Amino acid sequence: MTELQTTPAVPAGRAPDTVKTAAAVVLTVVLWASAFVAIRDVGHTISPAPMALARLAVAAVALTFFVLLRHRRTPVVLPARKSLLLISVYAVLWLAGYTVALNAAERHVDAGTAALLVNIAPLLVAVAAGKVLGEGYSRPLILGSLVAMGGVAVIAAGADSQRDWLGVVLCVLAAVLYASGVLVQKLTLRAVDGLTAIWLGCLIGTVVLLPWAPRLVAELGAAPAGAVAGVVYLGLFPTAIGFTAWAYALRRMDAGRLSATTYAVPAVSVLLSWLLLAEVPTVYGLLGGAICLAGVAIARRR
Numbered sequence: 001m002t003e004l005q006t007t008p009a010v011p012a013g014r015a016p017d018t019v020k021t022a023a024a025v026v027l028t029v030v031l032w033a034s035a036f037v038a039i040r041d042v043g044h045t046i047s048p049a050p051m052a053l054a055r056l057a058v059a060a061v062a063l064t065f066f067v068l069l070r071h072r073r074t075p076v077v078l079p080a081r082k083s084l085l086l087i088s089v090y091a092v093l094w095l096a097g098y099t100v101a102l103n104a105a106e107r108h109v110d111a112g113t114a115a116l117l118v119n120i121a122p123l124l125v126a127v128a129a130g131k132v133l134g135e136g137y138s139r140p141l142i143l144g145s146l147v148a149m150g151g152v153a154v155i156a157a158g159a160d161s162q163r164d165w166l167g168v169v170l171c172v173l174a175a176v177l178y179a180s181g182v183l184v185q186k187l188t189l190r191a192v193d194g195l196t197a198i199w200l201g202c203l204i205g206t207v208v209l210l211p212w213a214p215r216l217v218a219e220l221g222a223a224p225a226g227a228v229a230g231v232v233y234l235g236l237f238p239t240a241i242g243f244t245a246w247a248y249a250l251r252r253m254d255a256g257r258l259s260a261t262t263y264a265v266p267a268v269s270v271l272l273s274w275l276l277l278a279e280v281p282t283v284y285g286l287l288g289g290a291i292c293l294a295g296v297a298i299a300r301r302r
Contacts, residue, residue, distance in 0.1 A: 017252065020248075021248070021249050021252045021253060024245040024246070024248045024249040025245075025249050025258065025261050027241070027242070027245045028242050028243075028245045028246045028249065028262075029261060029262060029264050029265055029268060030268060031237050031238045031241060031242035031245070032238055032242055032262065032265055033115065033264075033265045033266075033267075033268035033269040033272055034237070034238060034268075034269075034272055035234060035238035035239075035242070036102075036106070036111040036112070036114055036115045036265075036269045036272075036273075037111045037269065037272045037273055037276055037277060038230050038233055038234050038238070039051070039102065039103055039106045039111070039114075039234065040106045040110060040111040040114075040273075040277065041226075041227075041230055041276075041277065042227050042230040042231055042234070043103060043106050043107050044107075045219070045223045045224065045227040046216075046219045046220070046223060046227060046231065047103075047215065047219065048100050048101075048103035048104040048107070049100050049103075049209060049212040049215075050212045050213075050215050050216035050219055050220075051099075051103050051216075051231060051234075052096060052099040052100045052103055052205075052209055052212075053206065053209035053210070053212050053213060053216050054216055054220070054231045054234075054235065055099060055231060055234040055235045055239055056095060056096070056099070056202050056205040056206045056209065056235070056239065057206045057235065058231070058232055058234070058235025058236060058239070058240070059202045059235040059236070059239035059240040059243070060199070060202040060203045060205075060206050061235075062235065062236055062240040063195070063198060063199040063202055063240050063244070064199065064203075066195065066199075067195060067196065067199050070195070078200075079191065079192045079196065079197075079200070080191065082191075083188060083191045083192050084200070086184055086185075086187055086188040087188055087192070087197055087200045087201050087204065088204050089184050090180075090181040090182075090184040090185045090188060090201060091200070091201040091202070091204040091205045091208070092204070092205070092208055093177050093180045093181040093184065094177060094178060094180070094181020094182070094184075094185070094201075095181070095201050095202060095204075095205035095239075095243075096205040096208045096209055097177045097181075098174050098177040098178045098181060099205075100209075101170050101171075101173045101174035101177060102114065102118065102170075102171070102174040104170050105117075105167045105168075105170035105171045105173075105174060106167070107167070108166050108167025108168075108170070109167035109168065109171065110273070111269055111272075111273050111277070112155070112266065112269050112270050112273050113167075113171075114167070114171055115265050115266040115269035115270075116152045116155045116266040116269075116288075117168060117171035117172065117175065118171050118174050118175045118178065119152055119175070119262060119263055119265060119266055120149075120152075120172070120175045121174075121175040121176075121178040121179045121182075121262075122145070122148075122179075122260050122261075122262050122263055123145050123149060124175065124176065124179035125179045125182045125183065126141055126142075126145055126257075126260060128179065128183055138257075140298055141257055141260060143298055144260055144295045144296065144297070144298035145260055145263075145295065146295070147291060147294055147295035147298055148260065148263035148291070148292050148294075148295025148296060149263075149295070150291055150295070151263065151266075151267075151287075151288045151289065151290070151291030151292035151293075151294070151295055152263065152266060152288065152292065153288070154284055154287055154288030154291055155266055155270070155284055155288030155289065155292075157284055157288075182250070185197065185201075185247070185250065186250060189247060189250055189251040193251075194244060194247030194248045194250070194251055195244055195247070197247055198240075198243045198244050198247050201243075202239065202240070202243075246258075260295070260296060261296050263292045263295055263296050264292055264293055264296045266288070266289065266292060267288070267289030267290070267292045267293055268289075270286075270289055271289075
């Protein structure tokens with residue numbers, strides 16, 4: 001795998017680019033882990049496609065504000081046609097398709113199980129990026145991925161044996177859509193900055209899901225305030241902020257290596273489920289989570 005470029009010297013008082021990238025990775029992991037818990041909580045009230053529509057619409061509004069703020073003195077310039085096509089593809093695959101599939105899956109499996117099943121995606125990304133994007137296969141990436149997958153397997157060994165297989169299939173579908181979206185987004189970010197890419201992606205994803213707008217309005221009208229707040233949280237934090245942080249890091253890291261860091265998501269999801277949903281983690285969950293984190297540390301080595 002190609003190595004990260006040496007970070008140039010920066011003025012005193014400014015964090016090195018590598019530190020900013022690491023902070024973006026940590027922020028993404030925490031926010032995406034929280035999304036599994038929020039989806040599980042809201043999913044009993046709002047159905048999968050309307051929830052995805054609301055989430056992307058909230059994110060699109062928030063990101064439009066930030067884009068206009070950044071361009072308050074300069075006009076907003078749309079990317080070239082080829083870049084817009086790539087943004088549209090990953091918006092449909094990842095932002096819309098993945099989100100709907102995950103929302104549907106969490107109606108059948110708990111948040112922790114969904115998180116660990118979806119996290120076969122980083123391995124799919126690492127394998128595909130090595131060939132499709134020419135990133136190659138470094139020893140730390142391969143070893144770290146195997147160790148982290150071992151952690152996922154340990155967590156899975158302690159999962160409920162009666163989990164719904166429809167939920168499992170939907171989680172696997174979500175993982176495939178996630179991996180495909182990451183690869184397309186990596187190509188997009190070669191010509192488009194992260195904020196613009198995720199902003200346009202959320203706008204396009206919102207348009208794709210507009211057929212479910214009437215159902216969303218009806219469900220929001222009957223939903224409790226907590227469910228509405230949960231949808232707003234999903235749009236602002238895991239989507240608007242989380243995906244922007246992810247795009248920032250993806251533009252500065254190999255797709256395979258960055259995706260390997262999301263193996264930490266199941267561990268964080270287990271902890272958040274424990275704190276917020278009163279789901280006490282098992283010994284398998286704690287041990288598997290520690291192994292996941294060790295795998296992430298190995299995969300991020302130069």
